[in-house]
Amino acid sequence: MSTPETLTIPSRFECIDDARRWVTQRLKAAGFADDPVGEVELALTEALANVIEHGYGGDGTGQIELTISDLPDKLTVRVRDWGRSADQAGFESRDLEDPGEGGYGVYLMEQLMDDVTREPQADGGTLLTMIKQRKEEHDG
Amino acid sequence: MDHEITEQNGVRVVHLHGPIDVSKAMELRDLLGTQIDSAAARVLLDLSQVTLIDSSGIGILVTAHRRADGQGARFGLAGATGTVARVFEMTRTNKLLSLYESVEEGVAALSG
Numbered sequence: 497m498s499t500p501e502t503l504t505i506p507s508r509f510e511c512i513d514d515a516r517r518w519v520t521q522r523l524k525a526a527g528f529a530d531d532p533v534g535e536v537e538l539a540l541t542e543a544l545a546n547v548i549e550h551g552y553g554g555d556g557t558g559q560i561e562l563t564i565s566d567l568p569d570k571l572t573v574r575v576r577d578w579g580r581s582a583d584q585a586g587f588e589s590r591d592l593e594d595p596g597e598g599g600y601g602v603y604l605m606e607q608l609m610d611d612v613t614r615e616p617q618a619d620g621g622t623l624l625t626m627i628k629q630r631k632e633e634h635d636g
Numbered sequence: 637m638d639h640e641i642t643e644q645n646g647v648r649v650v651h652l653h654g655p656i657d658v659s660k661a662m663e664l665r666d667l668l669g670t671q672i673d674s675a676a677a678r679v680l681l682d683l684s685q686v687t688l689i690d691s692s693g694i695g696i697l698v699t700a701h702r703r704a705d706g707q708g709a710r711f712g713l714a715g716a717t718g719t720v721a722r723v724f725e726m727t728r729t730n731k732l733l734s735l736y737e738s739v740e741e742g743v744a745a746l747s748g
Contacts, residue, residue, distance in 0.1 A: 509657075509658050509659040510659045512657055512658065512659060513655065513657070513659065516655070516688075530718065531718065531719065534687075534688065534718050534719030535719055537655075537688055537719075538688055538690060538719055538723065541655075541657050541658075541688065541690045542690055542691060545657070545658040545690065545691075545692065548658075549658075599691070600691035600694055600695070600727050601690075601691040603726075603727070604690075604691055604723065604726060604727070607726050608726075
């Protein structure tokens with residue numbers, strides 16, 4: 497994976513599995529061990545679910561573009577959508593003292609990845625960037 | 637949702653396979669609703685073949701646990717490993733849910 501690779505999927509929950517498989521194949525080929533692969537898989541799942549639910553409001557006709565790039569020191573996963581930019585309040589972590597049905601998604605993304613940023617885009621939608629540092633034990 | 641159900645010492649063991657994400661959430665909710673159907677229900681979810689669980693799955697397990705508690709039934713989870721096990725710790729739901737290392741341990745606890 498020397499150059500960035502891109503996959504576009506429809507904004508449908510049932511397409512998350514395809515995106516996950518696509519990323520997993522590339523991470524394994526790039527030499528990532530099972531633990532970091534599992535962490536990126538889950539962070540990506542949460543990111544896509546958020547985009548579909550909040551960005552597109554469940555509308556399955558939108559598009560989501562994934563880009564993955566792997567440098568010697570870090571992996572970068574970008575998730576670009578053209579849906580509504582969720583307000584910051586919708587992007588806050590939940591209160592862990594009160595376990596409930598939802599709201600763990602953002603918190604998990606932040607825990608699983610080393611850096612998570614989201615930027616509204618001039619032509620609409622949002623670019624979410626998630627970075628995972630490569631560590632010695634991650635190189636499997 | 638890919639699963640099978642076995643009965644061990646009066647405990648219904650639901651063996652799940654593959655990833656549990658938002659696309660499977662409603663199915664999981666219905667499955668648990670069907671199995672935790674009375675105060676006498678003893679239900680153990682075998683997660684040993686589950687490769688991923690996301691926040692929607694965690695939320696459904698929390699709800700199922702509370703429902704089971706409220707009606708006097710018993711509900712547990714067994715065999716989580718890797719990232720699946722870590723998610724329970726990260727969300728601190730490991731303090732609420734009944735988690736067991738193995739199906740054998742879970743069956744022993746729930747049937748007692």
